[in-house]
Structure formats: C-alpha cells, structure tokens
Amino acid sequence: xxxxxxxxxxxxxxxxxxxxxxxxxxxxxxxxxxxxxxxxxxxxxxxxxxxxxxxxxxxxxxxxxxxxxxxxxxxxxxxxxxxxxxxxxxxxxxxxxxxxxxxxxxxxxxxxxxxxxxxxxxxxxxxxxxxxxxxxxxxxxxxxxxxxxxxxxxxxxxxxxxxxxxxxxxxxxxxxxxxxxxxxxxxxxxxxxxxxxxxxxxxxxxxxxxxxxxxxxxxxxxxxxxxxxxxxxxxxxxxxxxxxxxxxxxxxxxxxxxxxxxxxxxxxxxxxxxxx
Ligand SMILES: C[S@@+](CC[C@H](N)C(=O)[O-])C[C@H]1O[C@@H](n2cnc3c(N)ncnc32)[C@H](O)[C@@H]1O
Numbered sequence: 001x002x003x004x005x006x007x008x009x010x011x012x013x014x015x016x017x018x019x020x021x022x023x024x025x026x027x028x029x030x031x032x033x034x035x036x037x038x039x040x041x042x043x044x045x046x047x048x049x050x051x052x053x054x055x056x057x058x059x060x061x062x063x064x065x066x067x068x069x070x071x072x073x074x075x076x077x078x079x080x081x082x083x084x085x086x087x088x089x090x091x092x093x094x095x096x097x098x099x100x101x102x103x104x105x106x107x108x109x110x111x112x113x114x115x116x117x118x119x120x121x122x123x124x125x126x127x128x129x130x131x132x133x134x135x136x137x138x139x140x141x142x143x144x145x146x147x148x149x150x151x152x153x154x155x156x157x158x159x160x161x162x163x164x165x166x167x168x169x170x171x172x173x174x175x176x177x178x179x180x181x182x183x184x185x186x187x188x189x190x191x192x193x194x195x196x197x198x199x200x201x202x203x204x205x206x207x208x209x210x211x212x213x214x215x216x217x218x219x220x221x222x223x224x225x226x227x228x229x230x231x232x233x234x235x236x237x238x239x240x241x242x243x244x245x246x247x248x249x250x251x252x253x254x255x256x257x258x259x260x261x262x263x264x265x266x267x268x269x270x271x272x273x274x275x276x
Contacts (some may be wrong), residue, residue, distance in 0.1 A: 003161040006057070006120060008056055009053055009054065009063070010037065010041075010052050010054050010055070010056050011053060013056050016032075017036065018033040019082045019125075021033055025072065025073060025074030026072070034049075034078060035077055036077070038066060038068070039081050074205060074207065074208070079095055084100055086105065086128075087137070088110055091163075092160055093128050093156065095209070096156050097127045097157075098213035098214070099209065100128055105134075106240055107131065107187060107239075107270050108130075108131055110193070110261060111187045112139055115139060115183065115184070119142055119183075121185045122147065122179055123144060124176065126148050126153065126154070127150075128153070128160055129146060130160075131146075136166035136168060140166075144166075145169045145171060146171070147171045147172070147178050148170075149173065153168050158170055159211055175227050176231070177225075182233045185238065186234050187238045188227065188239050188240070189239075192216040192223065193215060193220055193242065195220075195272070197242070198211075205259060218241060221252065224239070224249050236274055237271075239273070241269060243267040246260045249271055250271060253276075256273040256275055256276055258271055259273075
C-alpha cells in the first residue's frame with residue numbers, strides 16, 4: 001500500500017523553507033521563502049500571509065522544497081521564477097540572459113527623454129531585451145534595433161518583445177556590425193567588469209549569469225574600445241558604466257562631448273556622449 005502523505009500547513013512549509021534558506025547562500029531567507037511559496041501557489045504574497053493555516057498539497061510541498069533547494073545554492077529568485085520587473089514590465093528571464101538591474105532604468109529614462117521624435121535607436125547588447133522593449137513601450141514613435149552576440153539571449157529578447165506587444169528589429173552580431181543603417185542614438189549596457197572585479201564577485205549571484213554578459217576584459221574597457229571604433233557618424237550615445245569608469249570611458253573617445261549621470265545612490269552610472 002502506498003502511504004498517503006498528510007498535507008502540511010502553509011505555515012509549517014514556510015517555517016521549514018525559511019530555516020533551510022537561513023543556512024543557504026541568501027541574505028533574505030524569510031522573504032525568499034515567502035516569494036517562492038507564493039509562486040508555487042500562484043498567489044500574491046499578501047494572500048499567503050492571510051492563509052497560513054491552510055493545507056499545502058503534497059505536490060506543492062514537494063515543488064516548494066525543490067525551489068528552496070535551488071535558492072539555497074544562491075541561484076537568483078529571478079531565474080527560479082523566470083521573471084524580473086524592469087521599468088514596470090514583467091520580463092521573462094532565464095540563465096541565458098543577464099538579470100536586468102534597476103540602475104539600467106536610468107539609461108532607459110534618459111533615452112526616452114532625449115531621443116528625437118521618430119529617431120532610429122540601437123540597443124547594443126540587448127540581453128533580455130530590457131532596454132529595447134521598455135523603450136518602445138514608452139516611445140512607440142521610435143525605430144528600435146537590438147543586437148547581441150548571443151543567439152540564445154536574442155531568443156529571450158524576442159519572447160519579451162512578443163509578451164509586451166512591441167517589435168524591435170533583432171539582429172545577431174557584434175556591436176553595430178549587423179545594423180543596416182546608422183542609428184541616431186546608440187543605447188548600450190555592455191559588459192564592463194574587469195577581471196579583478198569578476199574575481200571579487202565570485203560566490204555571488206553573478207556566478208549564475210552569463211559570463212559573456214559581464215566580462216569587459218582585463219581592465220573592463222575592452223568592449224567600449226571596440227564600440228568606439230564603430231561609432232563615427234552616430235550623433236548620440238548613452239552608455240551604462242561601472243561607477244569607477246566615468247573618466248576612463250570618456251578618455252577612450254576624447255573628441256566626444258560627455259555628460260555623466262548619477263543613479264539614485266549618487267553613483268556615476270550613465271554617460272551621455274555627442275559625437276565629434
Ligand atoms: C550587461 S548585459 C546587458 C543586457 C541588457 N541590455 C540589460 O541591460 O539588462 C550585456 C549584453 O551584451 C552582450 N554582448 C557582449 N558583447 C557583445 C558584443 N560585442 N556585441 C553585442 N552584444 C554583446 C551580451 O551577450 C549580453 O547580453
């Protein structure tokens with residue numbers, strides 16, 4: 001006779017998950033347990049807290065255990081739930097793409113603000129499509145191209161464009177090479193971490209993200225160097241940078257006119273450049 005598993009209360013599953021995550025690779029064990037349990041149930045978090053005494057089916061208890069085990073290894077919640085909010089949009093994400101960061105919203109806000117009506121904009125290194133998709137949602141008048149060297153990332157980006165009903169032109173290739181036209185505005189969040197920075201971040205959630213989305217070469221500037229060889233003729237460029245790069249990156253294109261924008265934490269994270 002197959003033994004029948006008695007259902008456990010949501011409260012007990014939550015407590016067990018929280019305890020297990022407290023010993024795992026996360027700084028937010030309680031929040032993660034709540035979010036993952038709500039995800040398993042398909043409920044908003046608030047509903048979970050109002051139903052702590054309800055039973056959890058054995059199937060859901062087992063699913064929750066699997067997700068807690070994944071989170072305990074340090075795998076980001078965004079990859080486990082396959083969603084990350086960016087510019088108010090729910091984007092599909094998985095380990096083929098970098099998880100969009102809140103800092104990058106500053107880049108998009110700036111692009112929304114400065115792109116002339118009807119302009120052609122290129123999102124270089126589109127990853128999940130975060131920039132291209134959110135820009136088109138806000139500015140339907142723009143013609144948006146989106147490139148990436150990763151065909152796998154482009155699959156994710158296409159999925160996000162379809163989900164949000166916009167249609168950037170996706171192109172596979174390096175930097176501006178695949179573009180059929182010279183864009184009016186280039187927007188890019190390209191890999192900019194140096195090898196020292198990558199080494200110091202080992203053991204964090206970036207272990208789960210594509211290295212090609214993060215690795216900017218030995219000093220973190222390799223991709224910018226290549227980009228600048230392709231930029232002539234383009235009038236405006238918006239670049240996300242590492243907080244320590246607001247002088248080194250403009251120095252690679254000294255003829256351009258540069259403005260630095262700070263993020264909410266006061267860190268210099270976006271460069272706005274006008275071509276020579
Ligand atoms: C830091 S991620 C940014 C992803 C997305 N734009 C975002 O802001 O969330 C950098 C992206 O650039 C892509 N990439 C790296 N080198 C590239 C190159 N030479 N040309 C085009 N894309 C590149 C990577 O595959 C990755 O998807």
